Amino acid sequence: MLAKELVEKINKVDVVSFDIFDTLLCRTFLYPTDVFKYVASMSNCLDFYNVRRVAENRAFNAIKSTSKEDVTYDEIYQNMGDKYLYLKNLEMNIEEKCLYQNPIAFEIYEYARKQKKKIIAVSDMYLSEKFLSDVLEKRGYMIDKVYVSNTYALTKREGSLYNFVVSDLKLSSDRFLHIGDNQLSDVKKASECGWNVYYLPAPRDNLRLPFKLVDCDKVPGLMSGMSVYGMLYGRVDDYWYNVGYYLGGILLYSYVAELKKILEIRKIKNVFFVARDGWPLYQVFSILNNDSDIKFHYIYASRILKKKYMNSDTYAVDKKYKDYLSKLVTGNEDVAIVDTCAENFSAQTLIEATLPNNKFLGVYITAKQNYKFNFINLINSDFPARDNWLFVETLLTSFENPIEEISNGQPVYRSDTIEDTKIHERFKSIYKGEMDFISDVKKMFGDFLLCSNIKDIIDFYGFFFNNMSEEDKSYFKTVKISVDIEQKNFQTLLDSSSNLFSLLRKKIKKETDND
Numbered sequence: 001m002l003a004k005e006l007v008e009k010i011n012k013v014d015v016v017s018f019d020i021f022d023t024l025l026c027r028t029f030l031y032p033t034d035v036f037k038y039v040a041s042m043s044n045c046l047d048f049y050n051v052r053r054v055a056e057n058r059a060f061n062a063i064k065s066t067s068k069e070d071v072t073y074d075e076i077y078q079n080m081g082d083k084y085l086y087l088k089n090l091e092m093n094i095e096e097k098c099l100y101q102n103p104i105a106f107e108i109y110e111y112a113r114k115q116k117k118k119i120i121a122v123s124d125m126y127l128s129e130k131f132l133s134d135v136l137e138k139r140g141y142m143i144d145k146v147y148v149s150n151t152y153a154l155t156k157r158e159g160s161l162y163n164f165v166v167s168d169l170k171l172s173s174d175r176f177l178h179i180g181d182n183q184l185s186d187v188k189k190a191s192e193c194g195w196n197v198y199y200l201p202a203p204r205d206n207l208r209l210p211f212k213l214v215d216c217d218k219v220p221g222l223m224s225g226m227s228v229y230g231m232l233y234g235r236v237d238d239y240w241y242n243v244g245y246y247l248g249g250i251l252l253y254s255y256v257a258e259l260k261k262i263l264e265i266r267k268i269k270n271v272f273f274v275a276r277d278g279w280p281l282y283q284v285f286s287i288l289n290n291d292s293d294i295k296f297h298y299i300y301a302s303r304i305l306k307k308k309y310m311n312s313d314t315y316a317v318d319k320k321y322k323d324y325l326s327k328l329v330t331g332n333e334d335v336a337i338v339d340t341c342a343e344n345f346s347a348q349t350l351i352e353a354t355l356p357n358n359k360f361l362g363v364y365i366t367a368k369q370n371y372k373f374n375f376i377n378l379i380n381s382d383f384p385a386r387d388n389w390l391f392v393e394t395l396l397t398s399f400e401n402p403i404e405e406i407s408n409g410q411p412v413y414r415s416d417t418i419e420d421t422k423i424h425e426r427f428k429s430i431y432k433g434e435m436d437f438i439s440d441v442k443k444m445f446g447d448f449l450l451c452s453n454i455k456d457i458i459d460f461y462g463f464f465f466n467n468m469s470e471e472d473k474s475y476f477k478t479v480k481i482s483v484d485i486e487q488k489n490f491q492t493l494l495d496s497s498s499n500l501f502s503l504l505r506k507k508i509k510k511e512t513d514n515d
Helices: 004-011 034-043 048-062 073-078 082-098 103-114 129-138 160-169 183-192 221-232 239-266 278-288 303-309 319-326 346-354 390-395 418-445 454-466 470-476 493-514
Strands: 015-018 025-027 099-101 118-123 145-148 176-180 196-199 270-274 295-299 334-338 359-364 375-377 403-407 410-413 480-482 490-492
Touching (some): 004 103, 004 196, 015 103, 034 082, 048 073, 048 082, 082 099, 099 103, 129 145, 183 196, 239 278, 239 390, 239 454, 270 278, 278 418, 319 403, 334 346, 390 418, 390 454, 418 480
Parallel strands (some): 270 295, 359 375
Antiparallel strands (some): 025 099
């Protein structure tokens, strides 16, 4: 339902003009420069972020003594040197994929269109008119004319672009209504040029995560942008669903994106996702993987099975477990073992003892240093105490009870306990949120994977735990997770988790400072 003031303003003009970024279109990032970070990540060109920002400043400095008010995309890249030219199209691809329709602005656009108003878009931007026109059309907008600052070397922020539009369309300025989110360039300057104006705040300005966080700047780029998307497109009013969508989804997506890069670099074509933490990772991998040559399996290699089927002195493995696991590999192929954490490397020990002719690479979010194993630690931090890893296990688990044994090649699970039932019920909502997040990102980016830094995500989890509202605490104080090998003793999450993230953040900061 449009505001009465806005309807009246649209009805009395001939032309309705829209700002583009944060008005007609939103990015799946909180800040425009986050795009540069993802170009750096995707290309493994680690200095791109800083080089790209410096180049844009140089391009603007070069026109200070001229009549030009804006620079082009080509001029920015000319200030970067030939070394970075190959990233020009990649940046454009990310820009195109990360832009989505703002439903609030689209409702206004549809009303103006039904009133048979001329619709234009006016933007201060280095990207070309053709690029922006194409994106707008793909996102459902049929714009009569797009005016972009770099095409005319005139800008909204100086007011000159508004005057040019008036001259170009041969109408008096009071026949225009401009709608945008910037108080200076979209409101003050347009008004000074005689246009009618309507301030439409950027959706990100109204971002209210479903958790009482003080500083949204600490939210990793893709998580923040998708939080805006979730807010705009009406995520459900369910606390645990929102934990999955706003907290768990980004970890799953980024972990699988990192995993795919590792598999490609290492040329590994077989993957074991270890129960139970690996179950949602397995599900997400099945959605995001586009390599038909990769085999991937959800397997059981718990501490209980290691104790039951492997001799700790001789490393001999019972035939029952060998028969279960050996059918998943061919010859001496390399295999990736995917799990969230490794303190004693129980799963990798059992798997390697079972399949001694294969080469393995463990991939973990965090792991204790151990020179006996070949593994990657995604956050490059020592493993904290086991009972401090509970929060991630809340986000990454499964609907199964703990396994007791393998019978006829199939898992045999423990009977339900009251706590098991509570965990499954809670995870049902968390998992739905996580999968909706994956679906939304997949819809936007397709096979073009963008991953946030795993360290940043873990650091954000710590920030969340240190800034919980009373409402957050009321939910999390009910969360209990098993902490013993038999998985029969349960510990309250809220009493133990904050130590984990404090330890991790201190370790990450120390290692970053030493780099």
